[in-house]
Amino acid sequence: MHESTVTRRTSRSHKLFAMLAIAGSLSLTAQAQAETTVHAVMHAALRALDPVASSATIARNYGYMVYDTLIGLDGNNQLQPQMADWTVSDDGLSYTFTLRDGLLWHDGTPVTSRDCVASLKRWGVFDTGGKLLMANVDSLQAVNDKQFVLKLARPFGDVLELIAKPSSVAPFIMPEQVASAAPGEPLANHIGSGPFRFVDAEFQPGVKAVFEKFADYQPRSEAPSGTAGSKQVYVDRVEWINMPDMQTTVNAINSGDIDYIERTPFDLLPLLEGNPEITSEVLDKLGMQTLGRMNFLQPPFDDLRIRRAALLAIKQKDVLAALVGDPRYYQLCGSVFGCNTAQSSEVGAETLIKDGDLGEAQRLLKEAGYQNTPVVILQPSDVGTLAPQPMVVAQQLRKAGFNVELKQMDWQTLVSQRASKKSPAEGGWNMMFTNFAVDSIWSPAVNPTLIATGNDDAWFGWPKDERMEQLRSEFSLSTDPAQRKSLSAAVQKEAMDQVIVVPLGQFQNVTSWRNELSDIVQGTVTAFWGMKKAD
Amino acid sequence: MFSYFIRRLLTAIPVMLVVALSVFLLLRLSPGDPATIIAGDMANPEQVANIRRALGLDEPILTQFLLWIGNLLQGDLGTSLISQTTVSSMIAQRLEPTVSLALAAILITVLIAVPLGVIAAWRQGSWIDNLVMSVSVVGFSVPVFVIAYLLIQVFAIELRWLPVQGFRGLDKGLGEFLSRLILPALTLSSVYIALIARMTRASMLEVLREDYIRTARAKGLSQRVVLFRHALRNAAVPILTVVGAGFAMMVSGVVVTESVFNIPGLGRLIVDAVLARDYPVIQALILLTAGLYVVINLLIDLSYAITDPRIRY
Numbered sequence: 054m055h056e057s058t059v060t061r062r063t064s065r066s067h068k069l070f071a072m073l074a075i076a077g078s079l080s081l082t083a084q085a086q087a088e089t090t091v092h093a094v095m096h097a098a099l100r101a102l103d104p105v106a107s108s109a110t111i112a113r114n115y116g117y118m119v120y121d122t123l124i125g126l127d128g129n130n131q132l133q134p135q136m137a138d139w140t141v142s143d144d145g146l147s148y149t150f151t152l153r154d155g156l157l158w159h160d161g162t163p164v165t166s167r168d169c170v171a172s173l174k175r176w177g178v179f180d181t182g183g184k185l186l187m188a189n190v191d192s193l194q195a196v197n198d199k200q201f202v203l204k205l206a207r208p209f210g211d212v213l214e215l216i217a218k219p220s221s222v223a224p225f226i227m228p229e230q231v232a233s234a235a236p237g238e239p240l241a242n243h244i245g246s247g248p249f250r251f252v253d254a255e256f257q258p259g260v261k262a263v264f265e266k267f268a269d270y271q272p273r274s275e276a277p278s279g280t281a282g283s284k285q286v287y288v289d290r291v292e293w294i295n296m297p298d299m300q301t302t303v304n305a306i307n308s309g310d311i312d313y314i315e316r317t318p319f320d321l322l323p324l325l326e327g328n329p330e331i332t333s334e335v336l337d338k339l340g341m342q343t344l345g346r347m348n349f350l351q352p353p354f355d356d357l358r359i360r361r362a363a364l365l366a367i368k369q370k371d372v373l374a375a376l377v378g379d380p381r382y383y384q385l386c387g388s389v390f391g392c393n394t395a396q397s398s399e400v401g402a403e404t405l406i407k408d409g410d411l412g413e414a415q416r417l418l419k420e421a422g423y424q425n426t427p428v429v430i431l432q433p434s435d436v437g438t439l440a441p442q443p444m445v446v447a448q449q450l451r452k453a454g455f456n457v458e459l460k461q462m463d464w465q466t467l468v469s470q471r472a473s474k475k476s477p478a479e480g481g482w483n484m485m486f487t488n489f490a491v492d493s494i495w496s497p498a499v500n501p502t503l504i505a506t507g508n509d510d511a512w513f514g515w516p517k518d519e520r521m522e523q524l525r526s527e528f529s530l531s532t533d534p535a536q537r538k539s540l541s542a543a544v545q546k547e548a549m550d551q552v553i554v555v556p557l558g559q560f561q562n563v564t565s566w567r568n569e570l571s572d573i574v575q576g577t578v579t580a581f582w583g584m585k586k587a588d
Numbered sequence: 589m590f591s592y593f594i595r596r597l598l599t600a601i602p603v604m605l606v607v608a609l610s611v612f613l614l615l616r617l618s619p620g621d622p623a624t625i626i627a628g629d630m631a632n633p634e635q636v637a638n639i640r641r642a643l644g645l646d647e648p649i650l651t652q653f654l655l656w657i658g659n660l661l662q663g664d665l666g667t668s669l670i671s672q673t674t675v676s677s678m679i680a681q682r683l684e685p686t687v688s689l690a691l692a693a694i695l696i697t698v699l700i701a702v703p704l705g706v707i708a709a710w711r712q713g714s715w716i717d718n719l720v721m722s723v724s725v726v727g728f729s730v731p732v733f734v735i736a737y738l739l740i741q742v743f744a745i746e747l748r749w750l751p752v753q754g755f756r757g758l759d760k761g762l763g764e765f766l767s768r769l770i771l772p773a774l775t776l777s778s779v780y781i782a783l784i785a786r787m788t789r790a791s792m793l794e795v796l797r798e799d800y801i802r803t804a805r806a807k808g809l810s811q812r813v814v815l816f817r818h819a820l821r822n823a824a825v826p827i828l829t830v831v832g833a834g835f836a837m838m839v840s841g842v843v844v845t846e847s848v849f850n851i852p853g854l855g856r857l858i859v860d861a862v863l864a865r866d867y868p869v870i871q872a873l874i875l876l877t878a879g880l881y882v883v884i885n886l887l888i889d890l891s892y893a894i895t896d897p898r899i900r901y
Contacts, residue, residue: 100670100864101626106639108628179635221630237642239672257681258671259860260852296753297847297856304740304752305850435863465863468624472633480619487629501630509633 088289089586091570093313094302095579096562098259098295102251103240105172105179108221110490114579117280118264118291119159119245120225123150123169124217125281126492128576130395132217133281135273136164136226136246139213145532148203148212149196155271158228159250166201170194171232173203173216176224178236182215182499183224185529210532211498219280219578221493248272248284248582249291262293264581277583279576287572287585306331312570312586315579316562318437319377325565333565335382336575339491340561342391343376343442344554346502346514347484350474353428353455354483358421360552363428363484365414366453367446369405369558375441376560383560389500389548391491392559396541401549402556414453425456429477431485433464442486442557471513485513491559492577497528497544502554516553589893592901593886600882607878611871612656616649620865622669643669656871666868668861675872678857685755686853688765689845690838692773697780698831704781705788705827706815709796720785727782736775736848743771753850772849776842780834787830791823798822824895832888840877 097111104116125135137150156164170193177187191206203212216224231241243251249264256262266286275282294311296302299318305311307328317325317333325331347354347363354360369385377383386392387402404410428450432443447457460482462470467485475481494500503525504510507517524547528540548554566573569587574580623640624631631639640646644655659666665675708720744752750771756764795801796819804814843855854873861869892899 098860100668100860102671103626107626108630109625110628112628181630181632221628235642237638256671256673257852258668258673258678259857260681294754294850296850298850300737301740301753301848301850304745305754308744308748308752310752310754463863465621465625465865466619468629469619469621469865472621472624472636489630493630501632504632509637512630512632 090290090292091288091313091581091584091586092292092294092311093315094296094311095293096316099262099293100258102243104225105176105222110220113220113223116223116225117578118247118249118581119243119251120227120247121245122223122225122280124213125279126217126219127278127281132213135281145208146205150201152199156246157269158246159244159267161269164226164246165198166195168229168232169226170201171229172226173224175232176222180222181501182218185498186212186215208530208532210529210537211496218499219492220490248286260295264291265289277574280578284582286582291581306565306567309567312567314565317565319379319382322563330568331565332568333563335561336564336573337561337577339391339393339577340559341488342491342494342559343372343486343488343557344502345442345446345484345486345557346554347552348482348514349516351476351481351483353423353426356421357551358417359423362414362417362421362453363450363455364552364555365404365410365417366449367405367555368409368449371449372442372445373558373560375445376438382563383558386559387556389503389545389554389556390495390541394491394495396496396538398542398545400542400546405556409449411453418454423454427456427458427477428483429458429460431467431470431482432459432461433467434461435463438488439486474515490577497525497541503544503548505553516551518547518551518553521547521551521553589901596886603882604875604878608657608875611874612653615867615870622865622867625670625864665872668866668869670864670866675868678869679872679876682852682854682857684757685851686839688769689772689776689851689853690835692769693776693780693838694831694835696773696777697784701781701784702788702827705785706792706820708785708789709792710815712793724782724785727778732775732779732844733848735778736845739771739775755851772845772851776838776845784827784830788823788827791826792819795819795823821895825892828888828891828895832884836881836884839880
């Protein structure tokens with residue numbers, strides 16, 4: 054009797070679950086027949102919708118969905134025409150850009166050269182590289198609807214490289230009336246000319262962002278490669294879903310709820326590598342650089358000898374082991390421009406990429422008369438890829454004789470506190486860490502940590518070094534590749550001599566996707582064009 | 589009762605004003621800057637300052653407060669500093685998941701906890717009483733996320749009966765709606781089942797010792813009638829208080845459950861807003877929560893009069 058009751062109840066519960074499952078699957082089937090949707094969990098939630106005002110990587114990724122760029126960078130980091138082709142005058146001072154045919158805004162109106170001029174001018178207000186370029190521009194004017202001319206006031210080496218750079222920030226082309234708004238004003242709309250149309254009505258900041266295929270997008274004929282080539286879209290919709298819990302994200306891809314994880318946490322990777330339905334790969338071979346920055350305004354790091362002692366105490370290997378763990382996904386790299394880039398050089402970083410030099414660090418610290426001044430290191434405890442570095446470096450500095458105080462806080466408090474120039478006792482700081490995409494630090498012209506004016510246009514820490522500024526200026530004005538390479542090496546050496554920044558190595562993020570997806574485009578930018586999804 | 593209702597509503601006005609002033613000042617005095625979120629990690633201090641100026645965050649605090657209060661009095665909750673969408677639309681997007689989850693959880697809680705508490709009190713000292721009390725201790729002690737992961741592992745990953753995560757509105761169909769609500773509602777109700785079962789038991793034990801219960805039994809009334817009509821009704825006042833407070837807490841934010849099941853509710857909105865220092869969103873949500881507590885407390889007080897005829901306003 055009891056057994057039959059249990060069986061009947063179990064049977065009822067099965068029926069209930071089955072009915073729910075059928076109802077759910079019926080609606081999903083209907084949806085699947087109507088359209089192909091890729092559900093992707095990105096590394097961060099999309100909230101701010103201005104990819105030029107924001108240097109956040111998620112804003113950059115959004116920018117590449119909705120907008121397009123004049124020039125692309127292929128998988129080998131070579132410049133390729135994207136929206137426009139170009140010619141350069143014999144004296145190297147005049148660049149004429151010609152838009153390709155068929156470029157349309159998402160509202161159906163044609164893209165014109167006036168839109169490009171306004172967009173480049175706006176980008177020149179926000180971006181470090183853009184500012185540098187605009188400081189050397191004599192005029193930027195539309196010739197007709199298809200052509201515009203950029204005239205330099207003096208020879209400048211990086212015109213095309215800066216316009217092609219994917220981060221941070223890329224010069225996305227926006228409609229003239231949007232790009233002409235005063236800097237800092239919110240964008241009037243989110244109309245772009247990129248391969249996807251942003252669906253404003255379905256945008257839930259911090260939760261979900263929806264993109265639909267832009268049916269009238271005219272892709273290039275070349276194969277997709279990096280941010281260059283064809284941006285043909287083969288799916289109807291892409292939904293970026295924000296999941297605050299990474300374990301849930303892994304469960305969701307294993308169960309088929311989502312298709313794609315942009316950055317798989319290293320510690321959860323084994324849970325996916327054992328699943329034959331899922332592929333995990335590095336798409337951005339350059340990856341990220343993790344780095345440390347000292348505050349030049351406050352003791353003890355206002356003293357060069359003490360900065361050098363700290364540099365000698367630091368070992369990259371320990372930092373990367375704690376941060377990534379799996380040696381397949383990190384490399385020792387002492388270059389301030391990241392490794393495997395055109396300007397890469399590791400001069401002056403020898404101890405960093407070996408085992409440090411604790412004895413020399415201790416000697417130098419003693420020679421400098423270090424008075425046990427506390428070194429306040431900021432640690433963001435809520436960001437998994439930034440929490441280990443402060444702990445490891447703090448321990449290495451302690452071994453050298455530093456009196457280190459770790460201050461734990463959330464990332465937002467940290468980014469506010471790092472803006473303080475006051476002493477650590479009054480809310481300031483001595484050292485902090487962050488990660489930058491290598492494609493945003495690849496040259497002396499664009500790497501923000503190398504700006505050494507000592508003013509607010511320098512990145513937090515405010516180094517002041519006239520020789521560095523001189524070298525950066527010479528690099529920007531140089532057009533000779535050999536001379537540029539030699540100047541980059543000099544910048545690297547100066548950065549290490551003055552301890553302007555402490556490169557802590559390079560690591561790659563691992564992207565995971567269900568095998569229903571194919572033709573994933575490799576490169577520094579997360580691309581949803583070219584991607585196909587099987588039924 | 590109507591004049592009592594109006595009186596209580598009027599007393600809510602100074603409460604809301606104090607909350608508004610406090611939250612505004614606390615936010616401005618705490619560290620953090622929304623301009624840094626918008627600018628991103630690579631921006632220099634000059635770029636951050638430009639954005640702060642454009643957002644009006646460099647204005648004196650009094651000016652900012654008067655502007656906010658002025659807009660609030662006209663029903664304008666403001667615009668998110670980060671996403672530039674209206675706060676009212678952001679809250680509207682999050683209300684359905686949160687209210688659905690809270691209602692489902694409170695329904696499960698009441699349906700399970702109240703009968704368990706009544707039975708435990710009725711059979712005080714028996715194995716069933718001990719079992720209910722033991723289970724409620726477990727419900728209190730095991731963290732919500734552990735229960736959540738266990739339910740996901742069993743019902744979503746092993747048995748594949750229910751989805752792992754997400755929320756679908758009623759417009760997507762009842763099946764989709766319910767299938768994604770069951771696990772989070774069960775998870776969320778676990779703590780409240782423990783709490784309300786114990787509360788019901790304690791309250792019932794007190795009432796069951798009253799003379800009128802002995803009289804009812806002496807009249808020959810059935811146990812069911814004695815327990816549920818006579819005893820439970822009189823024991824209901826503290827139970828209603830806890831149920832009401834529990835509902836208010838669920839609506840005002842159940843961050844862990846929402847995060848583990850990826851439900852885009854108000855709890856996650858307020859945490860995201862706090863982490864991003866999105867002042868207008870935080871201010872609006874705290875005011876909303878305060879208003880909700882005022883209304884729910886008022887409704888609970890009014891419900892006393894319905895369950896207990898001795899209470900009159």
